[in-house]
Amino acid sequence: MPRTRHTTLNCSPGCTVEATLELFGGKWKALILYHLFEEPVLRFGEFRHRLPNVTQRMLTNQLRELEADGLVSRTVFPVVPPHVEYRLTDLGKTLKPVIQALKTWGDQYAHSAEREKRLKQDQSAQITA
Amino acid sequence: MPRTRHTTLNCSPGCTVEATLELFGGKWKALILYHLFEEPVLRFGEFRHRLPNVTQRMLTNQLRELEADGLVSRTVFPVVPPHVEYRLTDLGKTLKPVIQALKTWGDQYAHSAEREKRLKQDQSAQITA
DNA sequence: GCCATTAGTGTCAGGAATGATACCATGCCG
DNA sequence: CGGCATGGTATCATTCCTGACACTAATGGC
Numbered sequence: 001m002p003r004t005r006h007t008t009l010n011c012s013p014g015c016t017v018e019a020t021l022e023l024f025g026g027k028w029k030a031l032i033l034y035h036l037f038e039e040p041v042l043r044f045g046e047f048r049h050r051l052p053n054v055t056q057r058m059l060t061n062q063l064r065e066l067e068a069d070g071l072v073s074r075t076v077f078p079v080v081p082p083h084v085e086y087r088l089t090d091l092g093k094t095l096k097p098v099i100q101a102l103k104t105w106g107d108q109y110a111h112s113a114e115r116e117k118r119l120k121q122d123q124s125a126q127i128t129a
Numbered sequence: 130m131p132r133t134r135h136t137t138l139n140c141s142p143g144c145t146v147e148a149t150l151e152l153f154g155g156k157w158k159a160l161i162l163y164h165l166f167e168e169p170v171l172r173f174g175e176f177r178h179r180l181p182n183v184t185q186r187m188l189t190n191q192l193r194e195l196e197a198d199g200l201v202s203r204t205v206f207p208v209v210p211p212h213v214e215y216r217l218t219d220l221g222k223t224l225k226p227v228i229q230a231l232k233t234w235g236d237q238y239a240h241s242a243e244r245e246k247r248l249k250q251d252q253s254a255q256i257t258a
Numbered sequence: 259g260c261c262a263t264t265a266g267t268g269t270c271a272g273g274a275a276t277g278a279t280a281c282c283a284t285g286c287c288g
Numbered sequence: 289c290g291g292c293a294t295g296g297t298a299t300c301a302t303t304c305c306t307g308a309c310a311c312t313a314a315t316g317g318c
Contacts (some may be wrong), residue, residue, distance in 0.1 A: 014163035016235025017228060021159050023242055027306080030150055035144035044265050055307060060266065080314040081264040091241055094234065099146060102229040105223065106145025112220055113152055116199030125202030154277075173295050184277060189296065209285045212296040 020098065023069050026060045028054050033099055036072070038087050044084050071095065149227065152198050156208045157183050162228055165201065165217050175211050200224065 024030045028051060036042060042050075047059055054062075063086060067073040071092035077115050078082040132150040153159045157180060164179050165171060171179075176188055185190075192215060195201040200221035 002206050009163065014160055014167075016239050017159050017231045018235075019239040019242075020231045020235035021154070025154055027161050030146050031143055034146050038143075055309095056266070057268090057308090058306065061306090069244070071244050071275075076265095079237070079264095080316085081262090082313090084265060089232065091238060091245065093239055098230045100232050101136055101227045102146045102149045103143065104148035106147075109220060110145050110148040113148075113198050113200070174293095185296070186278090186298095187276065190276090205295095208294095209283080210292090211283090211296075213295060 023071065024066075024095070024099075026065060027106050028058060029066055030099060030102065032062060032066060033071070033088070033092065033095060033102070037096055037099060038090070041085050041087050043086070047086070066092075079080065143217070152200065152222070154226075155191050156188060159189060159228060159231065160223060161195060162217070162221065163232070165221070166225055166228060167225065170214050171218050172215070176215070186243055193220075216241060229254075 024033055031051055032047065037048065039046075044059070044063075047063075048054065048114070051059065063072060063074065067074050070089055073087055073089050075085045075087075077085075142227075153162055160180055161176065165175065173188070176183070176192075176220065177183065191202065192201060196203050200217055201220055202218050204214045204216075205245075206214070
């Protein structure tokens with residue numbers, strides 16, 4: 001998602017909606033959080049298994065941003081080979097209802113939206129035909 | 130937000146979380162939906178007033194994408210000057226709890242995340258100093 | 259000595275998202 | 289006749305996001 005949006009919180013009503021979205025609107029952040037709700041402690045490599053299409057660089061990026069926003073904590077064990085654990089912070093845990101709402105809606109309606117889009121595409125295809 | 134992400138729904142668990150986010154992860158979509166929950170019918174110009182920093186092109190884009198996904202309906206009155214009304218579809222209305230969850234969280238915690246980020250920045254500033 | 263392991267980092271390149279700006283139609287009002 | 293109102297388009301430039309790929313460190317095992 002997005003991209004850096006406005007950073008101040010003193011804009012029009014509904015602004016906090018955007019502010020919230022900025023925190024986990026990144027391409028993989030919502031999934032990262034989702035997996036951390038399922039499994040409270042995850043290592044870097046475990047994320048890579050769960051998110052099959054993410055590159056190392058992207059995964060690092062997203063995790064660091066989540067950490068910078070105080071949603072995820074990163075614990076490094078100074079051993080070789082490296083061992084790093086990620087878990088939710090207390091603040092991160094408060095996001096659970098939000099992520100849950102996203103999932104609930106998606107499970108119910110995502111297919112509707114897909115179908116909707118296909119229908120419109122078919123219609124315009126017929127018009128142009 | 131985002132950007133086009135994966136389009137299939139048959140990926141790992143939690144995928145519908147992402148799918149949902151794709152629908153309103155665009156830079157202004159969540160705000161557009163939010164305003165439509167507050168005011169059931171809005172015209173193009175009214176959006177421009179409510180979203181002060183959006184350009185015409187972006188607004189058109191976002192509205193068209195929401196329409197393509199079946200979340201928003203667009204009604205054109207063939208008069209001069211043009212008159213166009215936007216409102217939520219039935220599918221769009223089902224998103225209310227999701228947007229509401231985003232807002233509720235944002236109202237409570239957005240400031241925490243901001244503070245968190247500032248704290249870390251200050252810390253690293255001290256370290257490098 | 260050589261390789262595997264884990265969690266990264268660095269660099270480069272391509273493409274997508276967004277912004278800025280200018281332009282359009284058309285009917286009414288003065 | 290000229291300008292205004294509304295809801296857009298078209299074009300170009302830029303900036304940002306993302307992916308591909310190569311590379312690193314330190315230790316244990318063969």
